[in-house]
Amino acid sequence: CGVFGVVGVANAASVVALGLHALQHRGQEAGGIVTxxxxxxxxxxxxxxxxxxxxxxxxxxxxxPGPIGIGHVRYSTAGSKGATQIRDVQPFFGEFSMGxxxxxxxxxxxxxxxxxxxxxxxxxxxxxSSDSECIIHLMARSxxxxxxxxxxxxxxxxxGAFSVVAMTRTKLIGCRxxxxxxxxxxxxxxxxxxxxxxxxxxxxxxAKFIREIEPGEMVVITEKGVESNHPFRxxxxxxxxxxxxxxxxxDSILGGRSVYETRENIxxxxxxxxxxxxxxxxxxxxxxxxxxxxxxLQSGIPYAMGIIRNQYMGRTFIEPTExxxxxxxxxxxxxxxxxxxxxxxxxxxxxxxxGTTSRKIKDMILDAGAAEVHFRIASPPTAWPxxxxxxTPQREKLLAATMSEDEMRDxxxxxxxxxxxxxxxxxxxxxxxxxxxxxxxYCDACFSGEYPVKPxxxxxxxxxx
Ligand code: 5GP
Ligand code: SF4
Ligand code: MG
Numbered sequence: 001c002g003v004f005g006v007v008g009v010a011n012a013a014s015v016v017a018l019g020l021h022a023l024q025h026r027g028q029e030a031g032g033i034v035t036x037x038x039x040x041x042x043x044x045x046x047x048x049x050x051x052x053x054x055x056x057x058x059x060x061x062x063x064x065p066g067p068i069g070i071g072h073v074r075y076s077t078a079g080s081k082g083a084t085q086i087r088d089v090q091p092f093f094g095e096f097s098m099g100x101x102x103x104x105x106x107x108x109x110x111x112x113x114x115x116x117x118x119x120x121x122x123x124x125x126x127x128x129s130s131d132s133e134c135i136i137h138l139m140a141r142s143x144x145x146x147x148x149x150x151x152x153x154x155x156x157x158x159x160g161a162f163s164v165v166a167m168t169r170t171k172l173i174g175c176r177x178x179x180x181x182x183x184x185x186x187x188x189x190x191x192x193x194x195x196x197x198x199x200x201x202x203x204x205x206x207a208k209f210i211r212e213i214e215p216g217e218m219v220v221i222t223e224k225g226v227e228s229n230h231p232f233r234x235x236x237x238x239x240x241x242x243x244x245x246x247x248x249x250x251d252s253i254l255g256g257r258s259v260y261e262t263r264e265n266i267x268x269x270x271x272x273x274x275x276x277x278x279x280x281x282x283x284x285x286x287x288x289x290x291x292x293x294x295x296x297l298q299s300g301i302p303y304a305m306g307i308i309r310n311q312y313m314g315r316t317f318i319e320p321t322e323x324x325x326x327x328x329x330x331x332x333x334x335x336x337x338x339x340x341x342x343x344x345x346x347x348x349x350x351x352x353x354x355g356t357t358s359r360k361i362k363d364m365i366l367d368a369g370a371a372e373v374h375f376r377i378a379s380p381p382t383a384w385p386x387x388x389x390x391x392t393p394q395r396e397k398l399l400a401a402t403m404s405e406d407e408m409r410d411x412x413x414x415x416x417x418x419x420x421x422x423x424x425x426x427x428x429x430x431x432x433x434x435x436x437x438x439x440x441x442y443c444d445a446c447f448s449g450e451y452p453v454k455p456x457x458x459x460x461x462x463x464x465x
Pocket of ligand 2: 181240241242243385386387388389390443444445446447
C-alpha cells in the first residue's frame with residue numbers, strides 16, 4: 001500500500017490526490033482520502049480503482065475540503081480474505097473524547113488476529129476485515145490524554161510492519177515500526193509538511209525531501225513544526241530489501257540510495273554471478289528493466305526491448321485472483337517478434353513467485369522464434385511468504401518452496417534459469433561485504449526464511465518456520 005499526508009496547504013485533498021497518484025504502483029485496488037476543515041469538520045471519500053479515475057474531478061475533491069488531509073492506496077495482503085469491500089478502504093476514522101482521528105497504514109500487523117479477538121471480547125465493534133483497524137480500537141481503549149499519546153500506546157501493542165500516517169483536526173502524525181520495514185519520508189511544501197511512502201510522491205507536488213522518518217520514530221507535525229519521539233524499545237533496523245528490488249518506484253530514493261541505481265547494480269551483480277553467451281538482453285517490463293540495463297552494461301551483450309508492455313495495464317501481481325492474473329500477462333505484454341526471431345535471448349525479471357509470469361513469457365518468446373531463452377532473476381528464489389505487507393501467496397504456491405533451481409528451470413521450460421545470490425543482492429544495495437549472517441541489515445525473510453518479527457497469527461494457523 002501507499003500512504004500520504006499533508007498539513008498546512010490551501011487544498012489538502014488535491015495535494016493528497018497527486019501524492020497518491022505517484023504512489024499508485026503500491027496499490028491499485030482502491031484509494032481513500034480524509035480531510036479536516038475548521039468549518040466542515042472531517043470528511044472522507046473512498047473509491048475502488050485508480051486515483052486518476054476517482055480523485056481528479058472537482059466535485060469529488062470539493063467533498064473533502066480543508067488544509068489537512070491524509071490518503072491511502074490499497075492492495076490487499078496475506079491476511080485479507082476475499083475481495084476488498086468499500087469498508088476495508090482506508091483511511092480509517094475514529095471519534096475519541098478529545099476529537100476525531102484518521103489513520104492510513106502500510107504494512108501488515110502480525111498479531112492482528114490475537115488483538116482483534118481480544119478487542120472484540122472487550123466490546124470493540126469492527127467495521128472492516130482489515131488488520132489495520134486494530135489500531136483505531138486500541139486507541140479507543142487507551143487512557144492517553146492526547147491522540148498522539150493514544151496512538152503511541154496502540155502502536156506499542158502492535159507487532160509487525162507499519163508505516164502509519166494519521167491526522168487529527170490540526171496534527172499530522174507519522175510513525176514507522178521499530179524495524180522500519182516499510183518506507184516513510186518527510187517533505188516540505190511551502191509552509192506545509194508532507195509525509196509519503198516514497199520520495200516520488202514529493203516530486204510530483206514539487207515538495208522538498210527533508211529526510212526519512214527513522215525506524216521506530218513518531219513525528220507529530222503542526223503548522224509550527226515537527227516534533228519527534230522514539231516511543232519503542234530500540235531495535236536494529238530491518239528495511240524490506242524487496243522494496244529495492246521491486247516494490248518502490250525506480251525514481252525514489254531509499255536509505256539515501258537511488259532505487260534505479262540499486263536495480264542497475266543488481267543487474268551487474270547478476271551478470272557477474274551468472275554469465276551466459278547470448279545475443280540480446282531483454283527486460284520483462286517494467287519491473288525488470290533497470291536490472292536488464294545493468295546486466296547488458298556488465299556483460300556487453302546488447303540491450304533490447306524484446307517484450308513490449310501495454311502501458312494501459314497495471315501490475316499483474318496486484319490483481320488479487322488467480323484467473324485475472326492468468327489473463328494479465330497477455331493483456332500486458334507482447335513479444336517484439338522482429339527482434340527476437342532466431343536470437344539467443346536473456347530475459348531479466350525481478351522475481352519468480354508462482355512462476356506464472358515466467359512460463360507465459362517463455363511460451364511467447366519461443367512462439368516468436370527465439371533460439372534460446374535464458375532467465376536471469378534480480379532477486380534470490382522467493383521461497384517464503386511475506387507477512388509484512390507484500391502480497392505473496394501461501395508457501396505451497398511459491399515455486400521455489402518446492403523445487404530446486406534446476407527443477408524450476410525444467411518446469412519453466414527454459415535453457416537456463418539463474419537467480420542473484422542473497423550476498424550479491426546485499427552487495428547491490430551497498431553492503432560491500434554482502435550479507436552479515438549474524439546481523440543482516442535488511443529484512444530478507446521471503447528469500448532466507450529468517451523472519452525478523454515472529455509472525456504470530458500465521459504460527460497460530462499452523463505455519464511452520
Ligand atoms: P509470478 O508470475 O512468478 O507469480 O509473479 C512474478 C511476477 O510478479 C514478477 O514479474 C514480478 O514483477 C511480480 N511480483 C513482484 N513481486 C511480487 C510479489 O510479492 N508477489 C507476487 N505475487 N508477484 C510479484
Ligand atoms: Fe520485504 Fe520479503 Fe521482508 Fe516481506 S519478507 S518485508 S517482501 S524482504
Ligand atoms: Mg514483473
